[in-house]
Amino acid sequence: MKKSGKIPVVPDDESLAMTVGGVRFRNPFVVGSGPTAKWLDQLVLADRSGWAGASLKLAFDPEPYISLPPRYRFFRKEGYHAFTAESRLKFDECLRLIESGRKNTKDLLLFANITYVGDKPGLQGWMDMARKAEAAGAHIIELNMCCPNMSFNVTLTENARTEQTGASLGQNAAVVSAIAEAVKGAVGIPVFVKLTPEGGRIGDVARACFEKGVACVCSTANRLAVADFDIENLGQGPYRLQDEPTLACFSGPWIKPMALRDVVEMRRKGGPAARVLGTGGISSWQDAVQMIMCGADLVGVCTETMLHGFDFLPKWLKSIREFMARNGYAAVRDFRDLAVERLASADRLTLHGGYAEVDLEKCNGCGLCEGVGHCRAISIVDKKSRIDRAECLACSTCVDVCPRGAISMKETGILERKSCKKN
Ligand SMILES: Cc1cc2nc3c(=O)[nH]c(=O)nc-3n(C[C@H](O)[C@H](O)[C@H](O)COP(=O)(O)O)c2cc1C
Ligand code: SF4
Ligand code: SF4
Structure with missing residues (x-):
């Protein structure tokens, strides 16, 4: 990670700014929860590079039940990033990161990306977690209803049951919206819900969340898939320093078309007033514009920050401003949803x-x-x-x-x- 370097100063610009859940974002860009929002120096760099927010690495209360040294692999030709081994934050580490992040950054909005796995009855555990994150200084609670790499991975791979977290929970609209409603009632800061595309019901789950008044729904988390492997040596998975192949979390350019679809569905179910954060495969400013045109208010970026750090953002912002000037858009809202309106159904095509x-x-x-x-x-x-x-x-x-x-x-x-x- 570049510790210093000449990051151009990014002047604040109302044309790119927006308010979501009463919180002002200086532009649409948020560092997606993951390995680039785990340490204080990353947050400081993201703040200096002009990112509006960072969703901190997933934190578990009381602590993660699977946490391993990370093993990542980017398949450049195929355009996907895959991993299964990953380390997560204990909740007290997350709280300390929020506190130090608030002290050492100026404009960066901090999302507490959380999941509860303890044995407090009912929804109490989720509510207590959110209250503590708020007290530590989080600007936003992001409920993690999306991680496919814990219980969902175990269930799918071994047909075994474990604690229900992430993508296992996130397919159930009633459970997700009940947790969201309880957490919303417990804190004064906005509650976002990050949803999973697994199960194919992301639009319906989003609608259930909107009906409970959540500030924003977020997509798209990693998708579980099988990465390329060596057919002559099945014992050797595609990862370096890890033996087994796995059902892996996919991200990067490969998932963009599906992420765009998820956002279209969320926007259609939520209507124009709903707030949507779209993540998945964004690796250029044009990708980000497509995401906004498909219905996103905010745009999350994770894999690209893993590969290249944070300081590409000022160039993206400049290009988006130029694009807006060329096309006569005064605000991001002016081009949000434009592609949603254009998507024709299969029986209404002009050939x-x-x-x-x-x-x-x-x-x-x-x-x-x-x-x-x-x-x-x-x-x-x-x-x-x-x-x-x-x-x-x-x-x-x-x-x-x-x-x-x-x-x-x-x-x-x-x-x-x-x-x-x-x-
Ligand atoms: C290594 C890695 C770790 C991730 N960890 C989290 C996490 O802790 N919480 C979360 O909500 N999403 C997590 N994600 C998902 C990303 O935030 C993002 O939704 C997904 O990778 C798609 O976006 P991208 O193509 O820009 O990476 C992780 C992604 C990667 C690649
Ligand atoms: S010649 Fe006509 S039918 Fe054949 S591949 Fe080309 S466009 Fe298709
Ligand atoms: S038109 Fe057909 S035969 Fe001619 S160069 Fe193209 S692919 Fe080859």
Whole structure:
């Protein structure tokens, strides 16, 4: 981690600022809970780089029942980050971090990302935890209903039961919203709920939370999946200094399309007044704009900060300001949801009729396009690709297959919806 360095001063800018749950965020960017929000010097750097908030590493009360030295692996080509071994905070460590974070940062909003695993009856444990985090100085409580790497991982891998935390709890709208309501009643600071996409009910769980008046729902946590492994050496997992392959927590660019979908669902279920924090696979300012256009008010970033630290943010903020000026947006709210409104349902698409055409100058007769498995239109004649327009479905796969950019689509006009359906 760079300890010093020339981080450009980020002037506060009302066009990027917003208020969520009565708390002002200087811009939409929050360091997602994880290994880059675990130590004081990380918080100091994030504050200096202009991040609006940081969600501290998950803390357990009384203490984590699984906590291991971390083993991470970033699969650059595939675009995902995967891990299973991870260390978590004990609650008293979290409280000390909040206290020192408040003393040593100026503008950074601190989220206490918490889960209760003790034996206090009912919801008392959650409420007490939240009260203590508030007393230590947390600006926001973020209930962790998302971690797939503790009970959910154990249940899925071994079919065994353990304490119910994170993604195991987070699929149950009634339980999540009851905990959220109780915690909301116990503290004066805003309560956010970070939800899981596991179980496919994130929109419904979000709606249940909104109905209980939570300040903001957050997505997307890691997804459990199987990382690439060596088929010649099954005993050796993909991690360095760890033997076994596992169901791993996936993050990074690979999860962005699914994270965007989660945010769209949350926004649609919550309506325009709801507040949503969207996280998952954000690795550029354009990704962040897409996340906002899909319905996010705030944008969380974790894996990118693991790989590159914090000081890319000023460049992102500058680019977003330029993008806003180019497009006439005075505030982030002006482009929030724009993609949600545009997403058409499968039965309401406007399709253009057409066919594929080959540029014979560019075609070298390699024959790759002839191999398209669902196409009866292409044949190679005299070392050139020939396309029979009558057989062409206009699907456009050949355009993607051709390595020489020799194929393009020609349009013949808009198809009637009725004729689209028949195909
Ligand atoms: C190593 C690692 C540890 C994480 N730990 C936590 C955690 O303690 N609490 C939490 O809510 N999310 C945790 N996350 C999830 C991230 O905050 C984020 O939601 C997820 O990684 C997707 O965003 P990204 O693609 O920007 O990383 C962790 C992610 C990673 C990669
Ligand atoms: S893939 Fe492209 S270059 Fe190869 S035969 Fe088809 S059109 Fe020609
Ligand atoms: S557009 Fe589809 S159907 Fe038409 S030639 Fe290309 S691959 Fe074949």
